[in-house]
Amino acid sequence: MVRVMATGVFDILHLGHVHYLEEARKLGDELVVVVAADKTVKERKHEPITPQEMRLKMIESLRVVDRAVLGGEGDMFEIVSEIKPDIIALGHDQAHEPERIREELASRGINVEVVRLPQFDHDLDGTRKIIQKVINWYQFKEKMKNVEGE
Numbered sequence: 001m002v003r004v005m006a007t008g009v010f011d012i013l014h015l016g017h018v019h020y021l022e023e024a025r026k027l028g029d030e031l032v033v034v035v036a037a038d039k040t041v042k043e044r045k046h047e048p049i050t051p052q053e054m055r056l057k058m059i060e061s062l063r064v065v066d067r068a069v070l071g072g073e074g075d076m077f078e079i080v081s082e083i084k085p086d087i088i089a090l091g092h093d094q095a096h097e098p099e100r101i102r103e104e105l106a107s108r109g110i111n112v113e114v115v116r117l118p119q120f121d122h123d124l125d126g127t128r129k130i131i132q133k134v135i136n137w138y139q140f141k142e143k144m145k146n147v148e149g150e
Contacts, residue, residue, distance in 0.1 A: 006021055027087050081110065
């Protein structure tokens with residue numbers, strides 16, 4: 001049995017996330033998804049829009065996911081030792097460099113294949129794109145209020 005591990009924030013679940021997880025699942029027999037903890041998201045990216053428990057529940061509910069776990073708040077490689085994946089699937093836009101991950105895992109005696117998945121091309125395939133579209137919609141509505149005299 002080949003276990004695949006995928007990771008992410010999954011702040012606003014969108015089609016790009018679904019595509020990433022579907023492609024990761026194709027690499028093996030079991031897909032375990034690590035959802036980043038709020039503290040990690042705050043330190044590395046931004047203030048999360050949705051809390052970790054909500055993000056975890058959303059990922060758990062996807063048919064393609066066999067198991068979802070909350071990531072740790074310290075050493076990001078500890079969860080790899082716990083899950084024991086055969087493959088780690090990285091999304092096309094994840095900042096982690098596959099070679100650096102391979103080297104660190106090898107230095108810890110962990111033999112895992114690291115794969116970078118291709119980009120999914122859709123107009124709303126990213127959280128930032130969705131947020132921008134909402135902002136644009138809101139700004140348009142405000143302009144229309146001014147034009148219409150409301």
